Amino acid sequence: MPKKLVVVCLLNFFIAALLGLALRYSFIDPIPINYRFLTHTHSHIAMLGWVYLMLYTLIVHYFIPVKKTVFNKLFWLTEIAVLGMILSFPFQGYAAVSITFSTLHILCSYYFAYLIWKYHKTDSLVTRYLLRASLLFMLLSTIGVWCLGPAVAMAGQASAFYQIAIQFFLHFQFNGWFIIAVIALFFHQLQLQDSTLFRLFFKLLIAATVLTFALPVYWFAPHVILLWINGLGVLLQLAALFMFLKLIRPLLVMVLKDQSKLIVYLYSFAVFCFILKIVLQSVSLIPEISKVIYLYHNFVIGFIHLTMLGVVTGFLFSFIIKSNLVRMNKWLYIAVCTFLFGFVLTELTLIIQGCMFYLKQGMLPNYYLLLFLFSVFLPLGIFMLLFNIITHKNHGTQITKTT
Incomplete structure (x- = not known):
């Protein structure tokens, strides 16, 4: 795993942590920076500078056997987008410069998904299914971002449309892209083999990830049917958790013994x-x-x-x-x-x-x-x-x- 890339990811994480520290200090003694702008900076750097780029590094390391130069170039272009957000969000929030760098990051993520889908190599159906699912959720989540502009123009930032678009992005980033990607890497470390149990776990995990989006929708557009949909998603998620533990238990002890x-x-x-x-x-x-x-x-x-x-x-x-x-x-x-x-x-x-x-x-x-x-x-x-x-x-x- 390239040392430089990991250091860059951790530096982004360190900056995000310092920004979080500043946010908490602002409640003790006000600081001369817009709190909302600083919150946007903190969240974007933590998600896109730390988690996204670290997953990028790990996925390329483990699943791209022939390291093409395009992956290295794309990493640094994505980091430029992150640096642009670090330098623009604290001073203007969502405005022309920060939106430009955010858009650049999204476009880089699209190209990354295409490259991984095309060049990844693994004989394991387990890691292939999970890796592809995580990439699809990453792509899906960005629909929420593209809806923000129309939502503001049509209904304003206080509207249910705007808030649901944000929740759409966050839900499928966290529970789809991030969680499923780390599970893919975790199962790769465990050398988990394909089985009927895994396939059932996978189907339940995907279904639960989609259905539990009903809860954040309910917060802004209350309807009893959304609670029932979320309830079904939660039950499926509990079943997936049971299977997850059943899958990893025999392998975890064996892999970690040394x-x-x-x-x-x-x-x-x-x-x-x-x-x-x-x-x-x-x-x-x-x-x-x-x-x-x-x-x-x-x-x-x-x-x-x-x-x-x-x-x-x-x-x-x-x-x-x-x-x-x-x-x-x-x-x-x-x-x-x-x-x-x-x-x-x-x-x-x-x-x-x-x-x-x-x-x-x-x-x-x-x-x-x-x-x-x-x-x-x-x-x-x-x-x-x-x-x-x-x-x-x-x-x-x-x-x-x-x-």
């Missing part, structure tokens, strides 16, 4: 967060709870971070550390533990405050200060991991052959 404890812990942590994500989604079967989740922003932010930092980043860190890019020493353990410590504490703080709001108990004492202090551990952990990789001279890669 790995370092850190990799075992990271895989276990990511799988646990995946289970927790689906269990928490399942409570949306209760209409009252689904309304509470939407009304109290703490729960929404907590859930987004559970998906992005717990599930997706948990797996991505596992894949990075499983390579020879890192120096396995106590400082690497400290780096990962620092990041996870910050993640867990911020999640608990958000949830506790959300529950207090719901119970009409007011604010948690020193809530914003605690949230800021706990958030410091996130960029600190990323920086320590970056430092480990940059200073590690022997950066050959353990290659997992496609099967």
Whole structure:
């Protein structure tokens, strides 16, 4: 795995974490930057600069046996789009320059999907199905972005049309492209073989991903039928989770027996967060709870971070550390533990405050200060991991052959 590309991805993640830290500091002492613009910058860099580009790097590394120069050029063009968003969003939000770079990123993602579809090589139906499904969901999600302009022109930013378009993009990016792509990479690491159980898992996962979009639609266009559709999606998702655990259990023990404890812990942590994500989604079967989740922003932010930092980043860190890019020493353990410590504490703080709001108990004492202090551990952990990789001279890669 190319060291330079991984370093760039982690640098993007570090910047996104610093921006998140600034957002939380702004509640303690106002900063002279538009909060909404900074939020847009943070979310775009985390999603498109960190997760997207890290998935790009891993997919090319594992599934493109003959490395064509076009992949390297496309990576750097995509990074230029990310840098453009970093430099434009904080000062203008959604405007001509930032929209231009966002559009460039989308066009790059289309070309990436085409190239992977054309040149990927794997004898495994498991990874082929999952990889192609993740790419299709990535393409599908961008329909939401293209609908934003017409939504503003026809109904305005406060309209249900505009809000549903945003939710369409986010839902299929997170639950379609990101989650299914990391599962594809995870199953590739486990060398999972095709089976009747896998095919049933795959069908349930795809169906659940589509059907659970009914819940965010319900928030802006309430109708009882949407709750029933979401309920069916949640049940299918629970069934898919059961099969997921059944598929990985015998292989996980075998694959991890010769790995370092850190990799075992990271895989276990990511799988646990995946289970927790689906269990928490399942409570949306209760209409009252689904309304509470939407009304109290703490729960929404907590859930987004559970998906992005717990599930997706948990797996991505596992894949990075499983390579020879890192120096396995106590400082690497400290780096990962620092990041996870910050993640867990911020999640608990958000949830506790959300529950207090719901119970009409007011604010948690020193809530914003605690949230800021706990958030410091996130960029600190990323920086320590970056430092480990940059200073590690022997950066050959353990290659997992496609099967």
